[in-house]
Amino acid sequence: MNILAIETATSVAAIAISSDEGTEEVEASRDMHHVETLVPCIQDHLRQRSWTMRDLDLIVVDIGPGLFTGLRVGVSAARSFAAALDCAIVGVSSLEVLARQRRQDEDCWSVIDARRGEVFAQHFLGDQAVSDPLVLTPEALGQLAGDQTVLIGDGAQRYRDVFASMGLVVNEDVVTPSPACAIELIKARQLTTGQDLRSIVPMYLRDPDAVANFHVLDRFKS
Amino acid sequence: MTLTLTTHSVEETRDLGSQLASVLVPGVVIVAAGGLGVGKTAMAQGLARGLGVTGRVTSPTFTLLASHRANNSRGITTMLHADLYRTVSGEEVDDLAIGELVESGAVCFVEWGDLAPDVLGAQRIFVSLSQGELDDDRIIAIETQTTAVAEGAIAEALGGWSS
Numbered sequence: 001m002n003i004l005a006i007e008t009a010t011s012v013a014a015i016a017i018s019s020d021e022g023t024e025e026v027e028a029s030r031d032m033h034h035v036e037t038l039v040p041c042i043q044d045h046l047r048q049r050s051w052t053m054r055d056l057d058l059i060v061v062d063i064g065p066g067l068f069t070g071l072r073v074g075v076s077a078a079r080s081f082a083a084a085l086d087c088a089i090v091g092v093s094s095l096e097v098l099a100r101q102r103r104q105d106e107d108c109w110s111v112i113d114a115r116r117g118e119v120f121a122q123h124f125l126g127d128q129a130v131s132d133p134l135v136l137t138p139e140a141l142g143q144l145a146g147d148q149t150v151l152i153g154d155g156a157q158r159y160r161d162v163f164a165s166m167g168l169v170v171n172e173d174v175v176t177p178s179p180a181c182a183i184e185l186i187k188a189r190q191l192t193t194g195q196d197l198r199s200i201v202p203m204y205l206r207d208p209d210a211v212a213n214f215h216v217l218d219r220f221k222s
Numbered sequence: 223m224t225l226t227l228t229t230h231s232v233e234e235t236r237d238l239g240s241q242l243a244s245v246l247v248p249g250v251v252i253v254a255a256g257g258l259g260v261g262k263t264a265m266a267q268g269l270a271r272g273l274g275v276t277g278r279v280t281s282p283t284f285t286l287l288a289s290h291r292a293n294n295s296r297g298i299t300t301m302l303h304a305d306l307y308r309t310v311s312g313e314e315v316d317d318l319a320i321g322e323l324v325e326s327g328a329v330c331f332v333e334w335g336d337l338a339p340d341v342l343g344a345q346r347i348f349v350s351l352s353q354g355e356l357d358d359d360r361i362i363a364i365e366t367q368t369t370a371v372a373e374g375a376i377a378e379a380l381g382g383w384s385s
Contacts, residue, residue, distance in 0.1 A: 011326065032326045068319045115322045117344055 001192060002051070003058045004042065004081075005179035008034045008074030009066025009094040010112060010154050016179035017045055025180040034073040056087055058192055060182050063091040064203040065120035065133055066112055071202040079200055088194025090186050093203065095122040095133055097177040098153050100185050108171075109145050111155035119155035120205060127188075135205045142166035223373055225364045227383035228354055235261040235351075235360055238383055239268025245375045246273075248298050248327045250368060251320065251342045253335030256351030261360050262333045265349070266303055269331055273301050281305055281333060287318050289328075302330035306337045316341055345370045 005016040013034040016025040028041035061078035064071045082089035095110035112120040123131040138159035152174035160170045229235045254262045263281040270279040274293035282288040282305045290301045321343035324330045345368035
């Protein structure tokens, strides 16, 4: 089975391409140039295998939670490809992919930088999520997490000083979700037949919070 | 504390923007308020010059958000320039994700930013422009809502325009 996985939930964009011979993972961009780099990266690596998009049987996409600007790039690309190719698609959670990248016997919180002073976080024991995905401040997460837990992800790294001051351990080896790991995850869950395309939407977690004062324009627009 | 300054021409407003660039750090959003033709875009052009942006800077009234590569010694790699005048809802402003984008080594100048200041990140400088006594005079009031830039540093950089 030929699978393409797309990862854009954090400041690092990456893809993985998998066939019966194995899986190759490639980083497309490190500095939020996801929209310029993602599709050329896919094109290059399909070409290296002498594949076209039509050789793909399944598209796996990270639906977040993560950066608003990144997720829109990855999810819209994945959905467009799936619709145009009539190919199966499946969405995975960034926090679940991260959790799969650590030693499975560790009690862990996956933590992704949400910017604006907050993180996205979820608690895992073994391969089971034991909390909902949350959006909260690093301080609030520190109070929620017990001292037996290990924090992973770019949010854990960014706020390592906050967590260290609260006596929590950050595993610096697991930083951003791996698309190769996303493929392993959907295989383990036997989701390779795909999901309804319309159900593949970004998981933002935050409510729209712009309370706009549009009356300030009235006197100029009327 | 509000710093109140006066400029006497469009060129001076541009120069003031350029000087303001010299105290900025990555992550800061300038929330610009003031009516049509009062000099918001001129100030943005000056800011771009001060940040080492080489391309042409025009008001992104219809594109809503423009991204310019910047080249300076302050670690600011991108100048974002937004205009909320054409936005019609809070959700549309949210969609621009300015508070998120600015954390990638950027600063952002937001025209009509007073429409939705709450979603423009935590490090904000408010700039309000208004008509002065003479036709070309502009009163520019600056208030910082950030610990990233000291008010004293702004006052010192812009001291030449004190009212």
